[in-house]
Amino acid sequence: MRKVAIIGVGQSKFGELWDSSFRDIVLSAGIEALEDAGLEGKEIEAMFVGNMSGGRYLAQEHIxxxxxxxxxxxxxxxxxxxxxxxxxxxxxxxxxxxxAVASGMHDIVIAAGAEKVTDVGSEAAMEILASAADREWEVFAGATLASLYAMIARLHMEEFGTKPEDLAMVSVKNHKNATLNPKAQFRREISLEVALNSPYVAEPLRLFDCAPLSDGAAAVILASEEVAKKYTDTPVYISACCQASDYIALHNRKDLLTMQAVVHAAKQAYKQAGIEAKDIDVAEVHDSFTIAEILAYEDLGFAKKGEGAKLIREGVTSLDGDIPVNPSGGLKACGHAVGATGIRQAVEITLQLRGEADKRQVDAERGLALNVGGTGATAVVTIFTR
Amino acid sequence: MRKVAIIGVGQSKFGELWDSSFRDIVLSAGIEALEDAGLEGKEIEAMFVGNMSGGRYLAQEHIxxxxxxxxxxxxxxxxxxxxxxxxxxxxxxxxxxxxAVASGMHDIVIAAGAEKVTDVGSEAAMEILASAADREWEVFAGATLASLYAMIARLHMEEFGTKPEDLAMVSVKNHKNATLNPKAQFRREISLEVALNSPYVAEPLRLFDCAPLSDGAAAVILASEEVAKKYTDTPVYISACCQASDYIALHNRKDLLTMQAVVHAAKQAYKQAGIEAKDIDVAEVHDSFTIAEILAYEDLGFAKKGEGAKLIREGVTSLDGDIPVNPSGGLKACGHAVGATGIRQAVEITLQLRGEADKRQVDAERGLALNVGGTGATAVVTIFTR
Structure with missing residues (x-):
C-alpha cells in the first residue's frame, strides 16, 4: 500500500443555507479544495461522495x-x-x-460529503435521520436518534455517575471553540446555566446536548506521496483509515455503553499507524449528542471506560488541554451536515496539522477523526500525521 | 494488483415478493452464495452493498x-x-x-445488491426510480425514465431506421430466455404481435419495452486467486471492472444516441483485460428499456453505431447466436430489482462460464456485464474469464 496525503481541503459554511441549493453547496466546498491544492478539476481521477439521504431530502439519488x-x-x-x-x-x-490511492489505482482523487437537510422542515428531517437506526425494531416503536442516545446517557449516569453537568460542559466547550471557526453554524458562547436549563429533547438530553440540523458540504483532495510533493509543502498524511460495524439496534448489543465499532476501528487504526491513543495530539469526534463525545473519549482510549466525564471536568479536551477535542466546534456547534461531517472532520484536522487553524490552532503533529453512523452501527477512525 | 476470482454466487427469486421482507430477500441470496462457495460467514472480511433507494422504499438508510x-x-x-x-x-x-481484493486489502469479501420496490405501489415506485435522473432539470419538468428513454428511441428510429419491431424482438428474445431461468420474474414466452400491441408507456416505448418493477437480491463472493483455489475448482476471474460517468441530464449530452459512460467504461475494460469486443462470448446488458439493449450493442462495440438493430434482427444475440445477450432474461424478463441488478448479472455470467446455467447454457469462455445507472450517467463494465 502506498502512502496517501491530503493536498487540498474545502468546506462550505455549515448552517441553514436556505439561499443555496445542494449543488451550490457542494461546488463551493469542491472549488475551495481545488484552489487550496492548486489543482484543476481535470486532474481529478475519481470522486467519492458521502451522502445519507439525498433520496428523501431532495428526491434525488444518483448523487x-x-x-x-x-x-x-x-x-x-x-x-x-x-x-x-x-x-x-x-x-x-x-x-x-x-x-483508491493507497492501492495504486489512482494518483489524485477527491472525497466529498454533502447534505441539504433544512429545506424539508425539522419534523421531516428528524424522521429521515431516524432511518440511521433500525426501522423495524426501533423507529417503528417510536424511537428517534435522540431517544436512543438518551437511553445510553441515562445508563452512563447510572453506571458511572456521569452528571448532566458533564454533558453540558461538552456543549459549552464545543460552542466556545466554534466562536473561533468562521465556517461554524453557531458562533456564540453558551453558559453552563443556559445549557442546563434548556428544554428536554429526550430526557436526560436537553436541547444543548443535541447537534443541530445543518446544511453543508466539505471536500478533501488525496494524492499519493510522490504526487503530493509536487503540489504542496505541507502534506498531511493519512496513516490509517479503518471502518467497523456493529449491531444496528441497541437491544442486540451486549453493552450499551461501549460502541464496539469504534473500539474495533480505533484498535485497527492505532495498530496500522503504529501508535497508541496517548500519541494523539488533537481529535475531531462524533458529538451528535454530548454523551457520544464522552463515549468517544472512552472507546478511543483517551480515558478508561466509565471515566470519560473526568476529561471534560478537568479540561483535558479543551482547546488548551492535553488532547483538544473538537476544536472546530464539533457537530454540536460547527454543525452536523450528516453526510458531510466525516469529511469536515478531516478538513479540520488537516488545517490543525498544517498550522492553518488560525485562532483555534492547537499544537499538534498527529490527529484523529471519529465519524459514527447512527447509534454506532458504523464507525470510521482516521489517523493523520504531519 | 492481484487477480480476483468469484468463488460463490447466490440470487433470490426476482419478482413481486410480497411475502418476504427486504432483510429476508438479502439473506436468501447471501446464504446461497456462502453455500455455493463452501464458506462460513465468519470468513468474510468486508461487505459491499448496492442499493438505490432504501431510504424511500423502506424508510431505512444505513443499509x-x-x-x-x-x-x-x-x-x-x-x-x-x-x-x-x-x-x-x-x-x-x-x-x-x-x-478491495485486487489491492491486497482483503482476501475474501462479499458484494451484494438488493432492492424491495413493490411494497410502495407502482406509482410511488416509478417516482422513486425517476430520482436516477436529474430532478431539477428533468423530473420536475415531468420526465420519467420511460419518457427519457422514449426520446432516445424516437431519435434512434429517426437517425438509423430502427423499427418498433426491432425493439419488440429484444423483448421477445429476453422473455424466451427467461423461460429457462427458474429465478426469473416472467417465465412465459411472448409473441412479437403481443409485444407490438401492448399499450404505450411513453411512445414509442410500449409495456413490453419496459423492464418491470421487481424485488430481489443477489450476492457474489470474491477472493484473491490464491485463496480462491482452496475453495473452488471453477473460479471465474474478473479481468476488469471499470466505471465511468457522464452528464446526468440528457440535454447536456452532445449525442443522445451514444452513452459515453458505457463507451469509456468498455474501452478501459477491454484494454485492461487485453481483449476486444469480438472476444466476448456472452453478455448481460442493462435492458431497462429495449432501446437500451440496442444502444448497448453499439456502445460496447458489438455493432457499429446505428447498426445495433441488425444484431437482434439476425439473431446474433439469441441464445444460439454468436454473442448471446441476456441469457438470464435480462432486466426485461428476469426482472430489475434496481440495486440488485449489477450483482445479478455477475451471478449469471459466473454460472455461464462455470457451465452451470442448465437449459440456458451457452458456450462461453469470456463474458461481459454492463450495468447502467438511470439514462447513462453511470456505467460499469465487467469482464469475466474462466
Whole structure:
C-alpha cells in the first residue's frame, strides 16, 4: 500500500443555507479544495461522495454522478461513487478515496460529503435521520436518534455517575471553540446555566446536548506521496483509515455503553499507524449528542471506560488541554451536515496539522477523526500525521 | 494488483415478493452464495452493498450495517459499505469489492445488491426510480425514465431506421430466455404481435419495452486467486471492472444516441483485460428499456453505431447466436430489482462460464456485464474469464 496525503481541503459554511441549493453547496466546498491544492478539476481521477439521504431530502439519488456533472467533470467520465452509512457517510467516502490511492489505482482523487437537510422542515428531517437506526425494531416503536442516545446517557449516569453537568460542559466547550471557526453554524458562547436549563429533547438530553440540523458540504483532495510533493509543502498524511460495524439496534448489543465499532476501528487504526491513543495530539469526534463525545473519549482510549466525564471536568479536551477535542466546534456547534461531517472532520484536522487553524490552532503533529453512523452501527477512525 | 476470482454466487427469486421482507430477500441470496462457495460467514472480511433507494422504499438508510447485522456478521465488526448510483448500484458494489481484493486489502469479501420496490405501489415506485435522473432539470419538468428513454428511441428510429419491431424482438428474445431461468420474474414466452400491441408507456416505448418493477437480491463472493483455489475448482476471474460517468441530464449530452459512460467504461475494460469486443462470448446488458439493449450493442462495440438493430434482427444475440445477450432474461424478463441488478448479472455470467446455467447454457469462455445507472450517467463494465 502506498502512502496517501491530503493536498487540498474545502468546506462550505455549515448552517441553514436556505439561499443555496445542494449543488451550490457542494461546488463551493469542491472549488475551495481545488484552489487550496492548486489543482484543476481535470486532474481529478475519481470522486467519492458521502451522502445519507439525498433520496428523501431532495428526491434525488444518483448523487455522485450528479456532483461530477455539476463540478464540470462529466466530460472526463471519471468514476464517481456515492457511499452511505447514515452520518458516517463522509467517513466512508474518505476511506474509499484513501483505498483508491493507497492501492495504486489512482494518483489524485477527491472525497466529498454533502447534505441539504433544512429545506424539508425539522419534523421531516428528524424522521429521515431516524432511518440511521433500525426501522423495524426501533423507529417503528417510536424511537428517534435522540431517544436512543438518551437511553445510553441515562445508563452512563447510572453506571458511572456521569452528571448532566458533564454533558453540558461538552456543549459549552464545543460552542466556545466554534466562536473561533468562521465556517461554524453557531458562533456564540453558551453558559453552563443556559445549557442546563434548556428544554428536554429526550430526557436526560436537553436541547444543548443535541447537534443541530445543518446544511453543508466539505471536500478533501488525496494524492499519493510522490504526487503530493509536487503540489504542496505541507502534506498531511493519512496513516490509517479503518471502518467497523456493529449491531444496528441497541437491544442486540451486549453493552450499551461501549460502541464496539469504534473500539474495533480505533484498535485497527492505532495498530496500522503504529501508535497508541496517548500519541494523539488533537481529535475531531462524533458529538451528535454530548454523551457520544464522552463515549468517544472512552472507546478511543483517551480515558478508561466509565471515566470519560473526568476529561471534560478537568479540561483535558479543551482547546488548551492535553488532547483538544473538537476544536472546530464539533457537530454540536460547527454543525452536523450528516453526510458531510466525516469529511469536515478531516478538513479540520488537516488545517490543525498544517498550522492553518488560525485562532483555534492547537499544537499538534498527529490527529484523529471519529465519524459514527447512527447509534454506532458504523464507525470510521482516521489517523493523520504531519 | 492481484487477480480476483468469484468463488460463490447466490440470487433470490426476482419478482413481486410480497411475502418476504427486504432483510429476508438479502439473506436468501447471501446464504446461497456462502453455500455455493463452501464458506462460513465468519470468513468474510468486508461487505459491499448496492442499493438505490432504501431510504424511500423502506424508510431505512444505513443499509450495509443493517445487512451485516442481519447476516449474523455484526459480531465480526467487519467494514460494511453501501454504494449507490441508481440502478448501477450493484455494479458499483461489485467494483468496490473487486478493488478491495485486487489491492491486497482483503482476501475474501462479499458484494451484494438488493432492492424491495413493490411494497410502495407502482406509482410511488416509478417516482422513486425517476430520482436516477436529474430532478431539477428533468423530473420536475415531468420526465420519467420511460419518457427519457422514449426520446432516445424516437431519435434512434429517426437517425438509423430502427423499427418498433426491432425493439419488440429484444423483448421477445429476453422473455424466451427467461423461460429457462427458474429465478426469473416472467417465465412465459411472448409473441412479437403481443409485444407490438401492448399499450404505450411513453411512445414509442410500449409495456413490453419496459423492464418491470421487481424485488430481489443477489450476492457474489470474491477472493484473491490464491485463496480462491482452496475453495473452488471453477473460479471465474474478473479481468476488469471499470466505471465511468457522464452528464446526468440528457440535454447536456452532445449525442443522445451514444452513452459515453458505457463507451469509456468498455474501452478501459477491454484494454485492461487485453481483449476486444469480438472476444466476448456472452453478455448481460442493462435492458431497462429495449432501446437500451440496442444502444448497448453499439456502445460496447458489438455493432457499429446505428447498426445495433441488425444484431437482434439476425439473431446474433439469441441464445444460439454468436454473442448471446441476456441469457438470464435480462432486466426485461428476469426482472430489475434496481440495486440488485449489477450483482445479478455477475451471478449469471459466473454460472455461464462455470457451465452451470442448465437449459440456458451457452458456450462461453469470456463474458461481459454492463450495468447502467438511470439514462447513462453511470456505467460499469465487467469482464469475466474462466
Amino acid at each position: 455522485a454522478a450528479l456532483i461530477a456533472d455539476y463540478a464540470g467533470l462529466a466530460e472526463l467520465h471519471i468514476p464517481s461513487t456515492r457511499v452511505e452509512a447514515a452520518d458516517a457517510s463522509g467517513g466512508l467516502a474518505l476511506r474509499q478515496a484513501y483505498m | 450495509a450495517a443493517l445487512i451485516a447485522d442481519y447476516a449474523g456478521l455484526a459480531e465480526l465488526h467487519i467494514p460494511s459499505t453501501r454504494v449507490e448510483a441508481a440502478d448501477a448500484s450493484g455494479g458499483l458494489a461489485l467494483r468496490q469489492a473487486y478493488m
